[in-house]
Amino acid sequence: GESVGLHLPTLSVQEGDNSIINCAYSNSASDYFIWYKQESGKGPQFIIDIRSNMDKRQGQRVTVLLNKTVKHLSLQIAATQPGDSAVYFCAENMVYSGGGADGLTFGKGTHLIIQP
Amino acid sequence: DTAVSQTPKYLVTQMGNDKSIKCEQNLGHDTMYWYKQDSKKFLKIMFSYNNKELIINETVPNRFSPKSPDKAHLNLHINSLELGDSAVYFCASSQDLVRSYTGELFFGEGSRLTVL
Numbered sequence: 001g002e003s004v005g006l007h008l009p010t011l012s013v014q015e016g017d018n019s020i021i022n023c024a025y026s027n028s029a030s031d032y033f034i035w036y037k038q039e040s041g042k043g044p045q046f047i048i049d050i051r052s053n054m055d056k057r058q059g060q061r062v063t064v065l066l067n068k069t070v071k072h073l074s075l076q077i078a079a080t081q082p083g084d085s086a087v088y089f090c091a092e093n094m095v096y097s098g099g100g101a102d103g104l105t106f107g108k109g110t111h112l113i114i115q116p
Numbered sequence: 117d118t119a120v121s122q123t124p125k126y127l128v129t130q131m132g133n134d135k136s137i138k139c140e141q142n143l144g145h146d147t148m149y150w151y152k153q154d155s156k157k158f159l160k161i162m163f164s165y166n167n168k169e170l171i172i173n174e175t176v177p178n179r180f181s182p183k184s185p186d187k188a189h190l191n192l193h194i195n196s197l198e199l200g201d202s203a204v205y206f207c208a209s210s211q212d213l214v215r216s217y218t219g220e221l222f223f224g225e226g227s228r229l230t231v232l
Contacts, residue, residue, distance in 0.1 A: 034220070043120070043206050043223030044159070087157055103149055103161035104221060 012113040019080050021110045023073040023090035030092035033066060034104065035075045038087045044106075047075070047088075077112075085114045119143050122207050122224040129197060130232055137192045137227045139207030148190035149221065150182060151206040159206070165190050166212070194229075202231045 013019045025033070031052050036044035050057045050064045050073075057064050063076040073090050091104040120141045129135055141148060147166040153159045163182045164171045170182065179195045194201060208221040 038157075041225070043208070043225050044221075045223070046220045049220065089159065103151075103164050105161075106159040109157045109159075 009108070010111045010113065012115055013080055014115050015082060016079055019075075019077040019084070019112060021075045021077075021088050021090075021112065023075075023107050025071050025073060025090070025092055025107075027092060027105075028068070028071070032093040033064070033073050034091045034093065035062075035064060036089045036091060036106070038089065038109070040086075044089060080112075080114050082114050082116070085112060087111050118224075120207055120209055120222050120224040122205075122227050124227060125225065126228050126230075128230045128232065131197055131199060133197050134193070134195045135197060135229070136194070137205055137207075137229070139190050139192070139224060141188055141207075141209040141222070143209055143211075143222060145209040145211050145222070146187065147210045147212055148184070149208040149210070150190065150192050151208060151223075153204040153206060153226070155203070162192075163190075197229075197231045199231050202229055204228045 011019060011021060032049050034049040035047040037047050038044040048057060048059045048062050048064050050066050052068065055066050061078045065074045065076070075088060077084055087109040089109045090107045093104060120139065122137060122139045127135060139148065147164060149164045150162040151159050152162055162173055162176045162180060165182060165184050181193045182190055183193060184190045190207060192205060204226045206226050207224040210221050
């Protein structure tokens with residue numbers, strides 16, 4: 001079954017406001033947690049990652065927070081812009097054991113809608 | 117230049133047919149992947165391929181077979197197509213197996229397969 005999931009399937013925010021997208025995970029053994037952005041008709045694109053021994057990492061207008069106590073990951077986007085409209089996926093770097101493929105495990109995705 | 121390119125972008129075919137999707141990456145990466153994205157946007161890994169080592173996700177039917185003529189190419193062959201195979205298939209590449217680093221994947225733009 002899935003080990004990474006999102007709380008809200010759709011999030012609508014006003015342009016210029018901050019957005020927070022949440023994600024829950026269940027595999028404590030993952031080394032990295034990653035956020036991807038998928039625009040309509042395109043493939044997912046890497047945004048930012050965080051190592052499991054960190055609790056916060058900042059990028060350009062984005063911040064990822066990791067709370068290992070409650071197995072929660074969030075992506076904060078500051079001053080959202082129309083170009084931020086997309087589906088956002090959290091993913092974890094987890095090695096399958098016995099019969100699985102190496103790769104990322106993706107959550108279900110949250111559709112971020114930016115209102116003008 | 118496109119980093120990861122897939123062809124065709126759209127593919128409509130009848131049940132029972134055999135079809136292929138091609139993928140090429142010009143990033144010099146050692147690892148390539150195939151992911152399947154269903155109608156609910158859920159992304160699931162199908163295969164990873166690294167230095168001639170193919171790792172298959174145990175849930176993938178054996179009607180699906182990846183073929184890699186060289187490090188820059190990983191094609192996907194599907195035999196006896198079924199209605200449930202309709203999805204968007206994404207090719208991706210990474211510098212190395214995700215088990216050994218953060219897990220930044222570079223995705224192609226996807227190939228939408230519709231089985232009638």
